[in-house]
Amino acid sequence: MCSCKExxxxxxxxxxxSDFKSKLNKLDVGNWVLLMQCPDCKQFYKVDEWDKYQICYAVKIPSLENWEAFDSESLIKEQMVQNRGGLTNGSCMWSGCDIKQVKGSAYCVNHLYSGGTRA
Structure with missing residues (x-):
């Protein structure tokens, strides 16, 4: 039995x-992402292609429809803030940005993300 629900x-x-992907069936290939499905419960996942220089995520998605366009950006940004212990009281150092800095960074989560950070 699968552990998708947990x-x-x-x-x-x-x-x-590799271990995560080995338990799923590959249904489609997108731009640096895979559409995969659990053979037991039929849960769909949007899975990042392996990249040794970047954090790789799998995201549970509700359906096949527009799977590649499913927006996981907000989930990743939430995780980035959580991983770093939250926000500071200081404002982002990006010119004209007043959003709070992520702890351990001079930038807000939006500017960290746009610069390629995913951790």
Missing amino acids: KPTLIDISNNH
Whole structure:
């Protein structure tokens, strides 16, 4: 039996990418992402292609429809803030940005994300 129900919506699979994928069926290939499905419960996942320089995530998605366009950005941003212990009282150092800095950074989560950070 699978453990899909116990898994969060956003799953960091950086340390077990191959193992995670081995339990799923690949249905489609997109731009640096895979559409995969659990053979037991039929849960769909949007899975990042392996990248040794970047955090890889799997995201539970509700359906096949527009799967590649499913927006996981807000989930990843939430995880980034959580991973770093929250926000500071200081404003982002990006010119004209008043959003609070992420702890351990001079920037807000939006500017960290736009710069390529995913951790």
